[in-house]
Amino acid sequence: MKKETFVILLCVVCQTLAAQSVQDNTLNNGVPWFDEQGNIVNAHGACIVEDGGRYWLFGEYKSDESNAFPGFGCYSSTDLVNWRFERVVLPVQKEGILGPNRVGERVKVMRCPKTGEYVMLMHADDLGYKDPYIGIATCKTINGDYTLHGPLLFNGEPIKKWDMGTFQDTDGRGYLLIHHGPVYLLSDDYRSVEAKVAHVEGMGESPAMFKKGGTYYLLTSGLTSWERNDNFYFTAPSIEGPWESRGTFCPIGTLTYNSQSTFVFPLKRGNDTIPMYMGDRWSYPHQASAATCVWLPLQVNGTQLSIPAYWPSWNVERIAKTELKGKEIVRNWKSDRKGHTLKVSFKGSRVAIVGSTHDCGGYAEVRIRNKAGKLLHRSWVDFYSKVPDKGLRFISRQMPFGRYVLEVEVAGEQPVWYNKRKDRFGSHGYYVEVEKLIVDPSPVVVSR
Numbered sequence: 244m245k246k247e248t249f250v251i252l253l254c255v256v257c258q259t260l261a262a263q264s265v266q267d268n269t270l271n272n273g274v275p276w277f278d279e280q281g282n283i284v285n286a287h288g289a290c291i292v293e294d295g296g297r298y299w300l301f302g303e304y305k306s307d308e309s310n311a312f313p314g315f316g317c318y319s320s321t322d323l324v325n326w327r328f329e330r331v332v333l334p335v336q337k338e339g340i341l342g343p344n345r346v347g348e349r350v351k352v353m354r355c356p357k358t359g360e361y362v363m364l365m366h367a368d369d370l371g372y373k374d375p376y377i378g379i380a381t382c383k384t385i386n387g388d389y390t391l392h393g394p395l396l397f398n399g400e401p402i403k404k405w406d407m408g409t410f411q412d413t414d415g416r417g418y419l420l421i422h423h424g425p426v427y428l429l430s431d432d433y434r435s436v437e438a439k440v441a442h443v444e445g446m447g448e449s450p451a452m453f454k455k456g457g458t459y460y461l462l463t464s465g466l467t468s469w470e471r472n473d474n475f476y477f478t479a480p481s482i483e484g485p486w487e488s489r490g491t492f493c494p495i496g497t498l499t500y501n502s503q504s505t506f507v508f509p510l511k512r513g514n515d516t517i518p519m520y521m522g523d524r525w526s527y528p529h530q531a532s533a534a535t536c537v538w539l540p541l542q543v544n545g546t547q548l549s550i551p552a553y554w555p556s557w558n559v560e561r562i563a564k565t566e567l568k569g570k571e572i573v574r575n576w577k578s579d580r581k582g583h584t585l586k587v588s589f590k591g592s593r594v595a596i597v598g599s600t601h602d603c604g605g606y607a608e609v610r611i612r613n614k615a616g617k618l619l620h621r622s623w624v625d626f627y628s629k630v631p632d633k634g635l636r637f638i639s640r641q642m643p644f645g646r647y648v649l650e651v652e653v654a655g656e657q658p659v660w661y662n663k664r665k666d667r668f669g670s671h672g673y674y675v676e677v678e679k680l681i682v683d684p685s686p687v688v689v690s691r
């Protein structure tokens with residue numbers, strides 16, 4: 244082979260590898276992710292544990308049909324983007340706090356340094372959210388079958404509260420965070436509560452805590468059921484306090500970029516640790532396929548915490564915003580007529596939908612068929628949001644290069660639900676609005 248030909252070939256290989264790694268390290272927010280089997284990653288109210296060289300994602304293994312506890316699932320990954328389904332690590336129990344027709348939410352797992360056990364805490368409740376408990380389960384291995392022990396006890400009594408989170412400090416102590424204020428220190432074996440160490444005045448729901456540079460940060464949401472709101476935060480020099488209210492960490496009115504906090508994962512990059520915000524973009528009642536995750540790096544400056552801009556896609560390796568470029572098929576299609584279907588044929592291996600959401604949006608049923616008409620994919624996509632938004636709504640999984648048909652059908656269903664006080668939340672219409680499709684979207688780094 245001529246030297247020039249070899250150099251050209253080498254360049255092509257290097258470029259291909261570089262493009263591949265950018266693709267592999269790109270996290271897309273607000274769209275379903277697909278596991279190694281091609282199924283939607285079903286992990287909500289989630290947390291991540293870094294253990295044995297892998298990232299372990301635990302979450303509510305939701306169903307599209309009912310809000311009843313369907314189990315907690317576990318996925319693992321080496322890059323936070325490509326997830327392997329491990330198993331449902333805690334299934335519906337025969338009876339008890341996570342028996343049939345109960346609710347199980349906000350699963351959090353920590354490895355107890357003293358016992359080496361993996362301890363799982365969660366919110367367990369009845370379907371009306373009127374019988375709340377904090378439950379505890381344990382397992383010897385991170386992805387094994389967890390044994391549910393029942394309610395977590397404090398002075399021999401169950402903690403009858405709902406939204407919860409956990410925090411593990413650098414000294415190995417474990418904490419339980421509870422909606423509207425209480426922070427509890429767990430016992431050495433993490434199997435019970437030892438003491439209440441703080442009460443954070445003004446706290447809301449969905450607590451998530453991290454520490455950076457000697458300061459503790461506590462994130463929380465307002466109380467609006469599955470609806471998103473402007474989440475806010477507190478800081479303190481120690482867990483015991485004093486805790487100070489610091490306002491919102493995303494621009495006001497974005498409703499935390501249309502998400503609710505669930506966890507902050509300390510992402511190690513070089514000599515630094517970047518707190519990664521993990522939030523839920525709920526979609527009641529089709530949470531398994533239509534609820535998505537919003538994960539973004541938090542910027543910390545003293546006691547100031549912020550996510551200054553929404554990154555629909557970002558490179559988790561380089562902590563940089565990416566944009567998806569590809570062949571665009573502009574459609575500007577909009578309908579609220581049940582059954583009305585946008586059909587687009589494309590040649591490629593992946594397709595993204597860019598569209599608009601607003602308070603009159605509804606569900607679309609998105610399908611992908613091969614040339615022969617065989618159904619390869621079907622899932623719900625939510626076009627509702629309380630505040631209007633335009634952006635990525637769906638990205639298909641990678642398929643063999645070929646000709647496919649994408650169908651986006653107006654489902655004539657809307658995300659709508661009621662809280663305990665019977666207040667109505669959700670959409671007032673059924674609109675599905677598709678602006679364009681991007682065939683074979685590939686990420687390009689645009690800023691840090």
Ligand code: GLA
Pocket residue numbers: 288348349406448449467468469470503662
């Ligand atoms: C809030 C909580 C969720 C769930 C819903 C139910 O969003 O944070 O965990 O309990 O309410 O309405």
